[in-house]
Amino acid sequence: MPGWLRFRKTADTAPEKAGHGLPEAVELALLDGIRRGRRADFESLYRLYHPRLTRFLVHLLREAELVEEVLDDTLMVVWQRASAFDGRSKLSTWIFGIAYRKAMKALGRFDAPQVDDEAEQRADPGPGPEQQLGLAQLRERLQQALGELSVDHRAVVELCYFQDMSHGEIAAIVGCPPETVKTRMFYARRRLRGLLADLEN
């Protein structure tokens, strides 16, 4: 295993507590049930990962139908290959790694970068019936800004800002050295920072 796949220590002195509530032990208990063919445990894990993976895949794929398909395919792999998880990373790192590879495959992107020409036209379904006009417009601009980033850059932003993953974990998920993750973060962040500055004016 290359050195960069090994995770760096996470500082205990977290100014903001990272994580998604449920302890790793609970997820591992569910995985154990899945290994024994317990569908109820599989469904619990599905419920647990549905919001996280949806969010990740929405940013990566930007296509509702693809999101559903990749999400289901990812968890199907977890169901079928639960015993392949060797416990050397967090379960979430393993699952997000599967999702990332499935997403890349779905985008047919291992050779050519995906350009999203329709991002501007696509209307966001929006969160609710209340007056969402301002929010909808804001989202549109954000989606546009995110759409200008490459899918690799979006993945890094998403995994850090929304999934609270360290650069080591992200490197393991997307399969590149942590230095590359940091570089992508710098450029992605600078782009989004420009948008923030625009909005503030």
Added chain:
Amino acid sequence: MSTVIPMEHDEHVATQALLPWYTRGQLDDAEMRQVQAHLEHCPACQAELAAERPLRTLLDLATPPAGSAEAGIARMRRRLSAEAKAQPRRAAPWMPWALGLQGATIAALLGVLLVPAAPALYHGLSAEPAAAGIEALVMFKPGSSEAEVRAALLAHGASISSGPTESGAYRLHLTADPAALAALRAENVVALAEPLEPRK
């Protein structure tokens, strides 16, 4: 920034690249010190640090809320059933063995849990009318909070008849609806939920 030394630019880049993880406390000691040392004397990067929170808020807004997982669960159920039907031999070779083992484990657990604890479990229960509803043996996952357990019990109309046993199992009383037990079993906090035969 007129007094730029050769490394200066790289230092800004290196610092800004790490800021999102810095604010989350996810850097190792060396990186943490590196960022802190740079921030101390760099107003530009301090401004970038101050932008982290609004940036996160902004990104939060970019995401439409995820829908319910239940439609996905229904899709997966269909998929698993279709798969099981189409290719009955598709199941992993260890599956029958594992299922057998699971059954044996549950049986053994029930034995272990119930037999030694029986006097305690059944103490005081004889007077209770066990007519409407079913009894089940339930274990919660380690680390489950009282609030989570309470929520799970309330959600499925379950109440604790007795327990915990030494092994941490509870005897629950549920409504006669067989779906209630299945639903309770599907709860994240529930490690095991098996119906108990009514006493004869």
